[in-house]
Amino acid sequence: MKKRKKMIIWILVVLSVILVGGYFAIGNYFYDMAINAHTSKSFLTGNNDSKKQKTLSKKEKERKEQNEAFMAQVKPIASYVTSSDKLKLKLYAADYIQKSKTNKWAIVVHGYGGQSSDMASWTRHFYNKGYNVVTPDLRGHGKSQGDYIGMGWDDRKDMLLWINTITQRDPQAEIVLLGVSMGGATVMNTSGEKLPSNVKAIVEDCGYTSTGDVFTYQLKQLFGLPKFPVLYAANTMTEIRAGYNIFKSSAIKQVAKSKTPMLFIHGDKDTFVPFKMLEPLYNAAKVEKEKLVVHGAGHGESEKINPDLYWSHVWNFVGKYMS
Known part of the structure; x- marks a missing residue:
């Protein structure tokens, strides 16, 4: 026994x-x-939206050439902050500063596995509209240090540092935050933090409800x-x-705490961050808000598919809150 x-x-x-x-x-x-920032993300190649993007890149040759010409002509200034957590990561951003003084600033944020240069079109549009533009590499991406991908959660704290660098440099700054995909989640997560009154509007493009x-x-x-x-x-x-x-990384809960006007954008053919996430995010916001559905756009494609519609909505929205 x-x-x-x-x-x-x-x-x-x-x-x-x-x-x-x-x-x-x-x-x-x-x-x-x-999550590991140093491993291959080959699973992304199976995403149908990625295939659409390859097709679109050929159709959008003119847009690509405009972006390349802008990036070649307007040279960025490298800037750095040190993360506020125990890791003390050195984080990089490319700053595009106007020749004439302006109080208008935009922080534009790339997506999962990307880097600041991926935001060339957004940078170009904001810069040509008279904004100074700060384009960070999120932790674990591009030239920023970090061994893991924050999915927009730890990145929200880093965003506060970039906002602070602007307000220290320009106390009268009026700031717009814009992010695409994981960048959209990043700016939504940031929206729920205590932000200075300098942050006037937030634009999220195809971000997710939570990690x-x-x-x-x-x-x-x-x-x-x-x-x-x-x-x-x-x-x-x-x-x-x-x-x-992962389960505490919730953009929808952060949006519910936001006090900053928000524009929500999503393509109705998005199969990577599903289109159905737009409505609950929009409904969670208790601030002045608008939403834009771009028909026929897959993940991250809204600005490519219909740039005139996209930018007219962005400028109309942020224009309400900028001096």
Whole structure:
């Protein structure tokens, strides 16, 4: 009898070790795939929107040439801040400063796996409209330090630093925040923080309701996998290795706390950050707000598909709050 009990205990111990080991192995795998800043993001190539973007890039040759000409003509100034957390990361931004003094500023924020130069078209439009433009590389991207992708959550604290650099330089600054995809989530997450009155308006383009929501959607969409236990295992490893909780990374909760006017933009053919996320985000905002649906646009394509519609809405919206 004692031997039998001992055998059962050992079997249970072995099974527990296997289960725990498997849990952490799953968590590590998906952490490295999605959160680790230094690993390949090849899973993105399976996204239908990525295929559309390749087709569009050929059709938008003129737009591309305009962006390249702008980037060649207007040379940015490198600026840096140090993250306020214990990591003390050196974070980079390219600043495009007007030759004549202006109090109009824009911070434009790139998406997942991108960098500041990806925002060339947005930078060009704001600059040509007379704005100074700050284009950060989010932590773990481009020239900024960092071993993990913050999904717009830890990045919200970094955004406060960039805002502060502007207000220190120009106390009368009037600032617009604009972000696309993960950049959209970043500016929405920032909106729920205590912001100076200098921040006049926020424009989010195809951002997600929360990191948990978008990962749950992508697990099913790309891999046919359930939220449990995969995302919970990934969250455990994210807390251990990156120090933040996927389930607390909630743009929709931050938007609900926002006191800054917001414009929400989304393409109705977005299959990467689903179009259905637009409505709950818009409804959560308790501030002056507008929304723009760009028909036929996939993920991050709204500004490419219909630039006239896009920019007329942006200028009409932000113009209400700028001097």
